[in-house]
Amino acid sequence: MFDTGMLELLGKGILETLYMTVVSTALAYVFGLPLGVVLCITDKNGVFPIPAVNKLLGFIINFLRSVPFLILLVFILPFTRAIVGTTIGSTATIVPLVVAAFPFVARMVESSLKEVDGGVIEAAQSMGSSTFQIVYKVLIPEAKPSLIVGAAIAITTILGHSAMAGFVGGGGLGTIAVNYGYYRYQRDVMTVTVILLVIIVQVFQEIGMRIARLSDKRIK
Amino acid sequence: MIVLRNLCKTFDTSEGKIEVLKNINLKIKKGEIFGIIGLSGAGKSTLVRCINLLEKPASGEIIFDSMHMGDLSSKELLKVRQSMGMVFQSFNLLQQRTALRNVCYPLEIAWVPKDEARAKAIKLLELVGLSDKLNAYPSQLSGGQKQRVAIARALATEPKVLLCDEITSALDPNTTRSILELLQNINRTLGVTILIITHEMEVIDQICNRVAVIHEGKVVETGEVREVFLRPRSDTAKQLILPKGKEIRNMTGKRCLRIIFDGNSAFEPIISNMTLECRAVVNILYANTKSIDGKAYGEMLLQLPDDDVSIKRIFAYLDDKGIFYKEEELNV
Incomplete structure (x- = not known):
């Protein structure tokens, strides 16, 4: 049943899944982190309040977040093709994954940064810190443990989405589960892919929480 | 600055x-x-x-x-x-x-x-x-x-x-x-x-x-x-300096005197001498002395006897000693 061919396939699936997940998460943070910072500081109680910008960004993010992933995936196919040249395979899946994840990441970053004690920010302001200095010397370092927990949640969510993309030929473990487990009724293959996905999620989550705990200087 | x-x-x-x-x-x-x-x-x-x-x-x-x-x-x-x-x-x-x-x-x-x-x-x-x-x-x-x-x-x-x-x-x-x-x-x-x-x-x-x-x-x-x-x-200052003001109000029935000591006299037994010399009994309602800028300062709130003559003698005694005092309203 599990000949070398299947094992090779599963191995390739794992690598593809990890590739999609890690690259998508990284890109989602490239866009989501600055956006989260902007959301946090432009709030009316933030360090650089611009309520109009804040409301507009909030609206766009809520809009993107309200589209279910599978629909978004299909909806932006032309956009995906324009960027990667194809709509099939793991590299093509990265595009919808990033589009779906960065608004989510922005909100996670925003909420982490808003946890930073207002008194500490006030102290930084009293010492003559610029807005930029407050962001990269106070907000981000002080929120680091919370940001890392957020990243662990983001990476596992993106992993789940990447498996969903299996239905439209997205590659990775999701595609294997759909092609063998669903279309060919190979329940054993299905079970193995599910177990593999669960293990990957657990590992990411555990690593994330552990790094967060180690980096937090408040609980020693 | x-x-x-x-x-x-x-x-x-x-x-x-x-x-x-x-x-x-x-x-x-x-x-x-x-x-x-x-x-x-x-x-x-x-x-x-x-x-x-x-x-x-x-x-x-x-x-x-x-x-x-x-x-x-x-x-x-x-x-x-x-x-x-x-x-x-x-x-x-x-x-x-x-x-x-x-x-x-x-x-x-x-x-x-x-x-x-x-x-x-x-x-x-x-x-x-x-x-x-x-x-x-x-x-x-x-x-x-x-x-x-x-x-x-x-x-x-x-x-x-x-x-x-x-x-x-x-x-x-x-x-x-x-x-x-x-x-x-x-x-x-x-x-x-x-x-x-x-x-x-x-x-x-x-x-x-x-x-x-x-x-x-x-x-x-x-x-x-x-x-x-x-x-x-100001009332606020009095409230902050005399946080026990409420108790004083409860205890005073009659006339009341605030005595204020400056640096030198706080260490003299003023009250004892005064009661002996005036033969008048007073009730100490409140007393507080502190060190400010290295010198001792203090004040006391006394309940006076119900006798005008004794009160006059007390005033005269304090005048004689050069001690700052003033009669207080009961509802300080």
């Missing part, structure tokens, strides 16, 4: 505008320790935040070191803030940085080279008595130690003035005393002007030269600490 002229501040709330500060006029001299005391909600914290423009005043002028704070560009304001240290009630240390790196923070902001900043931070932590805690995180420090780090941090940029907002309110009496001693040392050795906001008379008593009493956003009394202590004029 700091001049506040007609300073007003309002807050917009859902129930309309609230006037927090009303026409504040204050002058804080270079090198002094100036206290601002008031009950909770009097506007003290808002007042101190107006000085470095963490709160924007509605009107009025703030002059710091002959600069009009309101006229500064936002860039200049950041620069000026570096010459004003601020210490808070809740310490407000960066939780993810060690004590040493907390003290380095304002120096990083001011673009001081790393090695120089580090050396300076180590010196400052030595000054506040924490040379063994350089690499401790705030969560590993006690309240008093955290406040010492915060003071070292506020001093890092060699500020001309230190703004202290209720810095001892979260500390126990012993720690409060040691933190105040530290501030006094800093004032003497570094010549830093210190402005202290507090609701505790003990704080003013222990280290301030001059004090302003603030009530409902208005300055109701200003003066030398000893003056305000000896002859409090």
Whole structure:
């Protein structure tokens, strides 16, 4: 049943899944982190309040977040093709994954940064810190443990989405589960892919929480 | 050093505008320790935040070191803030940085080279008595130690003035005393002007030269600490200096006398001699002596006998001894 061919396939699936997940998460943070910072500081109680910008960004993010992933995936196919040249395979899946994840990441970053004690920010302001200095010397370092927990949640969510993309030929473990487990009724293959996905999620989550705990200087 | 002229501040709330500060006029001299005391909600914290423009005043002028704070560009304001240290009630240390790196923070902001900043931070932590805690995180420090780090941090940029907002309110009496001693040392050795906001008379008593009493956003009394202590004029000052006022009211049935001692007479057995010489019995309702600027000051509240002749003799005796006294209303 599990000949070398299947094992090779599963191995390739794992690598593809990890590739999609890690690259998508990284890109989602490239866009989501600055956006989260902007959301946090432009709030009316933030360090650089611009309520109009804040409301507009909030609206766009809520809009993107309200589209279910599978629909978004299909909806932006032309956009995906324009960027990667194809709509099939793991590299093509990265595009919808990033589009779906960065608004989510922005909100996670925003909420982490808003946890930073207002008194500490006030102290930084009293010492003559610029807005930029407050962001990269106070907000981000002080929120680091919370940001890392957020990243662990983001990476596992993106992993789940990447498996969903299996239905439209997205590659990775999701595609294997759909092609063998669903279309060919190979329940054993299905079970193995599910177990593999669960293990990957657990590992990411555990690593994330552990790094967060180690980096937090408040609980020693 | 700091001049506040007609300073007003309002807050917009859902129930309309609230006037927090009303026409504040204050002058804080270079090198002094100036206290601002008031009950909770009097506007003290808002007042101190107006000085470095963490709160924007509605009107009025703030002059710091002959600069009009309101006229500064936002860039200049950041620069000026570096010459004003601020210490808070809740310490407000960066939780993810060690004590040493907390003290380095304002120096990083001011673009001081790393090695120089580090050396300076180590010196400052030595000054506040924490040379063994350089690499401790705030969560590993006690309240008093955290406040010492915060003071070292506020001093890092060699500020001309230190703004202290209720810095001892979260500390126990012993720690409060040691933190105040530290501030006094800093004032003497570094010549830093210190402005202290507090609701505790003990704080003013222990280290301030001059004090302003603030009530409902208005300055109701200003003066030398000893003056305000000896002859409090405003109700707020009386309330703060005589916190036991309520009990006195319950105990006094008749005429009442406040005796005020200056530096020399507090150590003479005035009351004993007086009762012997006048052959009049008095009831001590309240007594409090303190050391201000190294000299002893004190006051007592006496219940007088129900006999006009004895009262006259008591007055004559006190006049003779040159002791300041005055008859008090019963509802002080």
